[in-house]
Amino acid sequence: MNMLQNYLDTFFFALFPYVTLFAFFVITIQRYRSKSFTYSSLSSQFLENRQHFWGLVPFHYGIIAVLTAHFVWFLVPGTVLWWNSIPARLYVMEIAMFIFGLMTLVGLINIVSRRKTNVRARIVTSPADWWVLGILTFQVITGILTAYFHRWGSSWFAASLAPYLWSVFKLSPDLSYVSAMPITIKLHVVGAFSIILLFPYTRLVHILVLPNPYLWRKPQLVRWNWNRRKIRTPNASFKAKNNN
């Protein structure tokens, strides 16, 4: 039994993460370079507009808040522990995250039921979409269960999961942090790496092309196939895309 668990732990927490991260970096970049046409949020709002709102909006607000929190816990665990040292602050953070988690779940349920019941939405649903929705649902449910049954996650995350993740990134995975974890938490971690694995093969790549430059660019864009003003200056080099 213990042997088996050792093997499983080694596989899921020492090997699997590298497989997923490798795929994530290599395939995502490769796909962007050779098939950038396929980078799209693949919106289906045009086909169904009402249930869309109750699915996509709570889901995204929820998941973005929760994910951001996870990143903060991971990046600055010390600060999180400091914040949580006052119980009131800890409660606020925990309750807020729990609510965001529930929002995500409500959104996901709506998204799934929309894609199941609406004929038009079903037409544009690919197997990859079902994989994504399936694994995300799994992840959100294990997340909510973890939050409920193993309370004050932001604290113990900072204390034991963050060091494990850091050890993965430092290429010497330290299983001692995770092997003793309860099963829900282990499933949640494996789910997270599975999402990273699916990422480059699915619509999740839309997260990478989020349109931040809009926030500081000028409204109007002009592209010159060739700028004849520059053509007439022999020293200027040619730039195919010249926004002005």
Place this chain on the structure above:
Amino acid sequence: MDIRSQISMVFHLDKCIGCHTCSIACKNIWTDRKGTEYMWWNNVETKPGTGFPTRWEDQDKYKGGWEVVKGELELRSTNKTKTITNIFHNPNMPTLDDYYEPWTYKYKDLFDSPEGDDQPTARPISMVTGEEMDIEAGPNWDDDLAGSPIYAENDINLDGLSEEQREQMFAIERLMMFYFPRICNHCLNPSCVASCPSGALYKRGEDGIVLLDQEECRAWRSCIPACPYKKTYFNWNTGKSEKCILCFPRVETGQAPACFHSCVGRIRYLGVLLYDAKKIEETAKFPDEELVDAQREMILDPFDENVIREAKKNGIADSTIEAAQKSPVYKFVKEWGLALPPHIEYRTLPMLFYVPPMLPVMSAQEGDSVRNVNEEFFPDFDKARAPIKYLAKMFGGGNESHLRYVLKKQSAIRAYRRAETVGDIEKIDADKALLEADCTAAEAEGIYQLTSLCTFEDRFVIPAAHREEAIEMMKDPLEHKQETGFGFRDEPERGW
């Protein structure tokens, strides 16, 4: 001055016969792929009517175009903050039902049905879901239904007309209609471009054609509500928006766009306008009634020495300047003042102009006979079948004086030609009519020629694209010539 050249267009509405040949020409070339079936980059509407998509002119619903808020131009549908909050679900996004569900028929049933008492029929099936459907709307469902309470009376341009004017329009014996063919206006201040979070939409520097980069579109779909003319369309299959490309591969090789080329009524003109790009923003801020004039003010005289000098300084090719001098669009818009922009109050500064329809026959039925109620050369436009106010809402930014000017000139030219050819109008009266319409005999002749006797070369004055100069910068043009025609492109395959 920052002089740029723009390929611009004029549609002469009195000549449109509503045959939809233009739409079909476009459809067959560009939008017969999966996901584009419902798109009509060129469509022809009947006015008064609700148009395609239904009531597209209702900006309270779709929030297209710009408005001036505290002296600043702002998009109605979006801004930097709303781009973030509305990206997951766009509240002004039209859906397939605002256009129509495209369909085909199960023709196979006609052959495969078992023998029976009834004739087999080909049931309509949706080109989206593949399921059987009841056809409830189509892209030109209101065709010729100008008097109908469902379509004509819901025309948004009728808002603000008095009860009396409305009654006039819908009295059986006065019923009027005209066709309104529409493509992307390749605007100078395009709201589609300004709304795109990814920067996928852009205006081409050399000729002003507005394009949507398929590689960079990420389906954030901001442009769909933002274009007040509803000329960006969402391809639900590829997850990319698409729009009219003014057949740029044809234009670059000296051919007219397909809808222009195929136009049966020969209503379409295409040519270069030179304009001052420095003035775009300031022009778009004028009050509604002054917008038509302000936009005309931006368009520069291609014969003016100063303009030519500045244009050359800006790298505009001599051949383009020459094309601008021969441009039929310049004549219609600037020299003659006959062509007006559609709904300029949306402030995108559209570069497709319309010669508004005269709808001239002002006859009334009396007993059994139909009699011409107008003995004058100048019909009383206020009694005309299309209320001036209605036309002014479409083509004048609400300013009726432009419409009066155009209609007056048009009828004067008809009087003038009638005096020449039929002779039942005295020459002196015709000349007087011209004078009152701010028109000389030479101008009248020019307008007559370009309206009635125009050849391909008169209607389409397309400047050379000068691709070779761009290529020269990168490599030997001859070497490039030997290479073109080879290579691979990605299929526009839906993402996963």
